[in-house]
Amino acid sequence: MALATIEGTQVHVDDEGFLTDYDEWSEDLAQVLAARIGIGLTEPHWKAIRFLREDFKQHGETATIRRITTVGGIPTKDLFTLFPKQPAKKMAYIAGLPKPRGCV
Amino acid sequence: MKRLVILGGGTAGTMAANRLRRRLHPDEWKITVVDKSEIHNYQPGHLFIPFGIYGPQDVVKPRRRFIPDGVDLVFGEIARVVPEENRVLLADDRQLPYDYLIIATGTSPRPDQTPGMVDGEWHKSVHEFYTLEGATALAERLADWDGGRMLVHIVDMPIKCPVAPLEFTFLADSFFAERGIRDRVDLTLVTPLEGAFTKPVASKHLGSILEHRGVGIEGDFVVERIDPERKMVISYDERELPFDLLVTVPLHMGADYLAASGLGDDLNYVPVDKHTLLSRAHDNIFAIGDASDIPTSKAGSVAHFSMELFEDNFVNHVRGRAMTRPFDGHANCFIESGNGKGLLIDFNYDTEPLPGKYPLPGIGPFSLLRETEANHWGKMMFRWVYWNLLLPGKPMPLEPLMSMAGKEAEALT
Numbered sequence: 097m098a099l100a101t102i103e104g105t106q107v108h109v110d111d112e113g114f115l116t117d118y119d120e121w122s123e124d125l126a127q128v129l130a131a132r133i134g135i136g137l138t139e140p141h142w143k144a145i146r147f148l149r150e151d152f153k154q155h156g157e158t159a160t161i162r163r164i165t166t167v168g169g170i171p172t173k174d175l176f177t178l179f180p181k182q183p184a185k186k187m188a189y190i191a192g193l194p195k196p197r198g199c200v
Numbered sequence: 201m202k203r204l205v206i207l208g209g210g211t212a213g214t215m216a217a218n219r220l221r222r223r224l225h226p227d228e229w230k231i232t233v234v235d236k237s238e239i240h241n242y243q244p245g246h247l248f249i250p251f252g253i254y255g256p257q258d259v260v261k262p263r264r265r266f267i268p269d270g271v272d273l274v275f276g277e278i279a280r281v282v283p284e285e286n287r288v289l290l291a292d293d294r295q296l297p298y299d300y301l302i303i304a305t306g307t308s309p310r311p312d313q314t315p316g317m318v319d320g321e322w323h324k325s326v327h328e329f330y331t332l333e334g335a336t337a338l339a340e341r342l343a344d345w346d347g348g349r350m351l352v353h354i355v356d357m358p359i360k361c362p363v364a365p366l367e368f369t370f371l372a373d374s375f376f377a378e379r380g381i382r383d384r385v386d387l388t389l390v391t392p393l394e395g396a397f398t399k400p401v402a403s404k405h406l407g408s409i410l411e412h413r414g415v416g417i418e419g420d421f422v423v424e425r426i427d428p429e430r431k432m433v434i435s436y437d438e439r440e441l442p443f444d445l446l447v448t449v450p451l452h453m454g455a456d457y458l459a460a461s462g463l464g465d466d467l468n469y470v471p472v473d474k475h476t477l478l479s480r481a482h483d484n485i486f487a488i489g490d491a492s493d494i495p496t497s498k499a500g501s502v503a504h505f506s507m508e509l510f511e512d513n514f515v516n517h518v519r520g521r522a523m524t525r526p527f528d529g530h531a532n533c534f535i536e537s538g539n540g541k542g543l544l545i546d547f548n549y550d551t552e553p554l555p556g557k558y559p560l561p562g563i564g565p566f567s568l569l570r571e572t573e574a575n576h577w578g579k580m581m582f583r584w585v586y587w588n589l590l591l592p593g594k595p596m597p598l599e600p601l602m603s604m605a606g607k608e609a610e611a612l613t
Contacts, residue, residue: 167466
């Protein structure tokens with residue numbers, strides 16, 4: 097775990113640059129993080145990001161793609177269009193949440 | 201007379217029945233366990249069946265044998281819980297009123313949830329090993345399989361015993377090598393996660409273990425459907441993976457009656473407080489074992505470690521006192537790695553698996569995140585421990601909360 101400075105704000109991040117403190121995230125920060133992985137955030141992106149933030153607050157775990165689809169109401173195909181190649185990982189990165197978990 | 205109803209007589213439900221019968225006076229509390237099956241399966245043993253290491257007879261015993269005297273065991277299908285009326289309805293119209301309810305009906309593989317999975321090729325070229333029936337069918341298939349492209353596939357997380365697909369892959373590698381056909385098997389692990397290992401320290405220690413065995417990895421693979429005619433697994437981002445033999449871990453879900461009762465989330469898991477296992481919606485309902493939504497592994501070890509704390513918390517709660525023993529998500533899993541060796545991991549909500557020794561710091565006998573023969577023997581001995589110590593709720597020399605003693609914390613830096 098290390099400190100990184102993003103747009104003048106100090107945040108805690110892990111080895112891969114994922115934020116490790118839920119409360120250090122902001123929507124401005126999300127724009128910067130998204131730009132770093134080549135994504136410009138539009139309203140459909142925000143719908144997914146906001147769902148992930150809210151769901152994590154309630155359950156303490158990053159939602160799976162299936163959960164974003166069944167509970168968040170965003171079709172899986174759309175997630176692959178909005179966040180190409182690795183939607184689960186990219187959404188978690190932008191939303192300032194841990195990567196979807198394996199156990200090892 | 202107060203009534204406690206426990207739904208499910210598997211690992212968690214049986215432990216709870218044994219422990220709570222000793223804690224709640226029989227003159228004051230009637231305890232009832234409900235299960236649909238008269239057979240108790242030793243589920244960790246299912247992994248060994250496809251390779252002929254265990255047979256079906258090695259993993260089953262009568263459920264009644266593990267339910268203590270003084271507890272009623274009711275066999276029946278649960279139709280619904282009516283929380284507003286404190287009542288359980290069975291499919292045959294029997295009713296079980298309760299004062300307190302413990303939900304312990306676990307989680308089950310649901311092949312019906314992936315289009316194409318149960319069509320045509322089910323138990324022919326498409327298999328699973330989580331059920332006794334599935335593991336037995338796969339054993340028959342593997343006995344005369346002479347090679348080809350084999351995929352070990354995970355539909356989605358969470359699954360029961362999340363290391364089992366890895367163990368299956370390791371055991372398959374050894375099995376084919378022993379039969380002299382390893383060079384004719386193209387073995388690939390297909391996962392919705394970014395790789396086989398996602399936690400940094402475990403990745404560093406185990407990252408190359410599959411590569412060394414010539415196992416390919418297809419990561420970030422979110423399955424959309426299976427095409428049984430073309431024998432392809434197809435992802436949402438339109439990757440197509442051909443197979444001769446597909447060993448899949450289907451989507452896992454909690455029991456359907458929980459959805460019908462309004463007690464489950466989108467996967468039928470019961471939302472609970474992760475430290476006390478008390479339902480977030482009802483003050484007289486708990487969910488233990490795999491049935492809850494706590495963010496740790498769905499595994500027997502979690503059911504076991506949480507149980508000692510749960511027992512005290514439950515007794516305090518029904519007496520109107522505070523629940524003072526918070527659970528930390530402690531999990532501990534042997535990972536069979538083939539060739540008579542195994543790994544062990546130990547972790548909780550906040551701490552990822554680290555190298556070290558377990559349970560005695562510096563001594564072991566088990567080694568964390570390292571392949572040893574002792575770990576393998578620990579796994580094989582565990583079946584005896586399960587039937588004779590764990591289910592009856594007898595004392596074991598293991599602390600319920602995870603400890604940093606014996607772990608190499610410097611691995612984190």
